[in-house]
Amino acid sequence: MEKYNYWVGLDDDAEKICVAILRGEDERPTAEFVVERNDRGMRRFLSQVKRLKGTVRCVYEAGPCGYGLQRWLTSHGVICQVAAPSLTPKKPGKKVKTNRIDARELARLYRGQNLTFVHVPSEEQEALRDLMRAREDARADVLRCRNRLSKFLLRHGHYYTDGVRWTQKHLRWIDSIRLQQPTSEAVLTEYKAALGAALEQLQRYEPRRRRRTSNYGIRILRSFGVSRASG
Numbered sequence: 001m002e003k004y005n006y007w008v009g010l011d012d013d014a015e016k017i018c019v020a021i022l023r024g025e026d027e028r029p030t031a032e033f034v035v036e037r038n039d040r041g042m043r044r045f046l047s048q049v050k051r052l053k054g055t056v057r058c059v060y061e062a063g064p065c066g067y068g069l070q071r072w073l074t075s076h077g078v079i080c081q082v083a084a085p086s087l088t089p090k091k092p093g094k095k096v097k098t099n100r101i102d103a104r105e106l107a108r109l110y111r112g113q114n115l116t117f118v119h120v121p122s123e124e125q126e127a128l129r130d131l132m133r134a135r136e137d138a139r140a141d142v143l144r145c146r147n148r149l150s151k152f153l154l155r156h157g158h159y160y161t162d163g164v165r166w167t168q169k170h171l172r173w174i175d176s177i178r179l180q181q182p183t184s185e186a187v188l189t190e191y192k193a194a195l196g197a198a199l200e201q202l203q204r205y206e207p208r209r210r211r212r213t214s215n216y217g218i219r220i221l222r223s224f225g226v227s228r229a230s231g
Contacts, residue, residue: 003053003054003055004023004024004052004053004054004055005023005024005054005055005057005111006021006022006023006024006030006052006054006055006056006057007021007022007057007059007107007108007110007111008020008021008022008049008056008057008058008059008107009022009058009059009060009102009103009104009105009106009107009108009109009110010058010059010060010069010103010106011060011061011099011100011102011103011106012037012060012063012065012069013037013065013099014037014064014065015036015037016034016035016036016037016041016099017034017035017037017041017045017060017069018032018033018034018099018100018102018103019031019032019033019034019035019045019048019103020032020100020103020104020106020107021048021052021107022104022107022108022111023054025111029104029107031048032100032103032104033048034099034100042072046073046076046078049078055079056078056079057079057080057081057110058073058078058079058080058081059080059081059082059083059106059107059110059115060080060082060083060106061082061083061084061085061088061106062082062083062084062085062118063085066126067082067120067121067126070082070120071120071123081110081115081117081120082117082118082120083106083109083110083115083116083117083118084115084116084117084118087115087116088106088109088115088116089109089114091105131205131208131209132209134205135202135205135206135209138198138201138202138205139202141198141201141202142195142198142199142202144198145191145194145195145198146166146195148191148194149174149191149192149195150165152187152188152191153174153177153188156179156184158177160173160174174192175192
């Protein structure tokens with residue numbers, strides 16, 4: 001029996017995966033179908049792929065669903081790469097966009113070696129990325145809380161001019177402020193509590209960040225690189 005190369009384009013979201021399979025140089029897909037993103041659907045998809053007689057290569061675009069699909073397929077012996085969506089060629093003037101069409105187009109681009117792939121991190125590397133993202137979110141929360149508190153105090157005529165802001169001295173100055181209206185005083189208390197909680201959360205990330213980055217080094221933090229498709 002003759003064996004072919006199969007190029008499988010996948011368009012995935014949280015609930016389903018649209019699949020388009022191109023055989024060799026065929027213009028039209030050999031098969032197109034949709035599977036639900038659950039155990040039953042994934043078993044059905046794997047069964048369909050395993051029945052193909054030849055080399056099977058799958059591809060999907062990096063997105064909010066992460067790298068779980070790539071890892072799952074790889075663990076079952078199926079070649080799968082993840083394309084950088086911002087570098088995927090787009091047809092000029094193309095406005096019709098569906099999951100099925102996107103899956104078909106990905107398969108064609110994959111076969112033509114026109115995709116650029118992202119580096120797929122290990123689970124340990126991705127865990128470190130999660131930590132760094134969460135820490136940056138916590139830093140942003142601190143900045144937002146500081147901004148809200150500063151604007152609130154300014155509206156009530158309080159502006160700090162005695163040195164660098166957000167030092168212990170500045171925080172003691174804030175704690176010394178008392179507002180005449182009980183409701184405004186309650187709001188001030190809530191703003192200070194929110195800032196304190198945000199600072200505590202940020203501080204909780206620091207030991208983990210130092211421990212993990214010392215183990216993996218700066219190279220892991222920059223592992224979002226892309227590599228050109230080689231075939």
